[in-house]
Amino acid sequence: MKPKKIAAAAALFVTSAALSFALLAPKTATSGTRAVTANGGCTGSGQNYTCLGVVGTDFNTANLDGAWFEFQRFTANSMTMTVRLKRATYTGTVSLDTANASYASGGHGEIFVQSVNTKQNGWEYDFLWGEFSSNQTAWGPLGVFYEFN
Amino acid sequence: VRQSIAIAATGLVAGIVGALAAGRFAPSGAVQTAASASPRAPGAVIVPPGWDHVFSARLNAVETELVQQRARSMTHEAVAPSAEIPTSEAGPSRVAQRAEHYEKEIQAYTKRLAEHQQESVDEDWAWEQRRRVREALETSPAEGPATRAIEVDCRSKTCLGRLTFGSPLDALRYLHLSSLPVPRGCNGLTSTPLPPQSDGSYDLTILYTCRP
Numbered sequence: 001m002k003p004k005k006i007a008a009a010a011a012l013f014v015t016s017a018a019l020s021f022a023l024l025a026p027k028t029a030t031s032g033t034r035a036v037t038a039n040g041g042c043t044g045s046g047q048n049y050t051c052l053g054v055v056g057t058d059f060n061t062a063n064l065d066g067a068w069f070e071f072q073r074f075t076a077n078s079m080t081m082t083v084r085l086k087r088a089t090y091t092g093t094v095s096l097d098t099a100n101a102s103y104a105s106g107g108h109g110e111i112f113v114q115s116v117n118t119k120q121n122g123w124e125y126d127f128l129w130g131e132f133s134s135n136q137t138a139w140g141p142l143g144v145f146y147e148f149n
Numbered sequence: 150v151r152q153s154i155a156i157a158a159t160g161l162v163a164g165i166v167g168a169l170a171a172g173r174f175a176p177s178g179a180v181q182t183a184a185s186a187s188p189r190a191p192g193a194v195i196v197p198p199g200w201d202h203v204f205s206a207r208l209n210a211v212e213t214e215l216v217q218q219r220a221r222s223m224t225h226e227a228v229a230p231s232a233e234i235p236t237s238e239a240g241p242s243r244v245a246q247r248a249e250h251y252e253k254e255i256q257a258y259t260k261r262l263a264e265h266q267q268e269s270v271d272e273d274w275a276w277e278q279r280r281r282v283r284e285a286l287e288t289s290p291a292e293g294p295a296t297r298a299i300e301v302d303c304r305s306k307t308c309l310g311r312l313t314f315g316s317p318l319d320a321l322r323y324l325h326l327s328s329l330p331v332p333r334g335c336n337g338l339t340s341t342p343l344p345p346q347s348d349g350s351y352d353l354t355i356l357y358t359c360r361p
Binding site for chain 1: 198261329340
């Protein structure tokens with residue numbers, strides 16, 4: 001074999017190996033959603049509900065994008081809903097991000113809360129949860145989607 | 150034809166080598182379940198590392214007594230190695246890790262407080278927002294500990310509330326209230342309770358984010 005062909009074969013070998021490695025090498029989870037349903041992960045009644053969130057080595061709060069708060073309204077009256085994404089670190093820091101919305105009638109509702117304070121100095125040993133509160137009682141939470149990048 | 154087969158074989162072998170190399174880097178064991186934090190009920194008080202010195206002092210006294218008792222018993226009878234008091238290897242490192250992270254949180258929070266101080270002041274907004282923050286803080290939740298004094302400073306994006314409580318523990322109780330107030334016009338907050346100087350009066354600062 002000529003040296004040029006040997007070099008080409010070697011380059012092909014290295015490139016193929018590198019591609020296989022890049023595709024197959026295990027990675028830390030970098031994006032995803034953790035969904036918490038009302039039935040399984042929310043407590044409360046009337047105007048206020050709290051839905052838990054789960055963090056860990058594969059869900060560091062530094063990667064938290066925010067959370068979708070999903071709920072159903074059963075009233076024809078106007079209603080306001082405030083939702084809070086809350087985090088308490090294992091070492092005592094408390095942070096939260098909040099958003100609210102007003103509705104004229106019943107139907108499905110969803111509010112996204114962008115993580116600003118709750119992702120600062122993120123860690124895997126954090127406690128995370130979502131809170132709903134409304135000025136009405138004729139509604140119910142469907143759950144919360146915690147999104148991370 | 151022979152050359153094509155050689156190229157295909159090279160690619161195949163390279164792929165296998167790459168896959169094997171990838172396998173070597175695979176984490177062993179159940180990674181996903183290694184360190185999941187359990188959710189804690191909102192409202193529970195988390196005592197930062199180093200704060201529970203009263204408890205630590207009591208623990209130290211018990212440990213000292215235990216060591217003295219062991220020393221006394223060793224003078225009377227031989228103690229087999231198996232009688233060693235079991236120690237947790239994970240304990241101290243976990244404590245150290247927690248203390249280290251608390252230190253980082255203090256640094257990050259102090260930096261954010263400094264950034265607040267350096268913000269330019271939008272007088273009109275700051276005046277109105279200061280009133281809103283004070284109003285929210287003065288309407289303390291019924292289940293929360295009473296504040297002795299409240300100071301508020303708003304700039305152009307953030308506001309800083311300084312609440313004086315009767316004790317550090319009261320401040321922690323306030324911070325972990327499920328009904329922790331967020332003033333109108335603000336959309337979030339952060340507070341890292343700084344180490345107390347005494348068991349008496351304690352100033353808790355809360356940084357409110359109000360404008361992007």
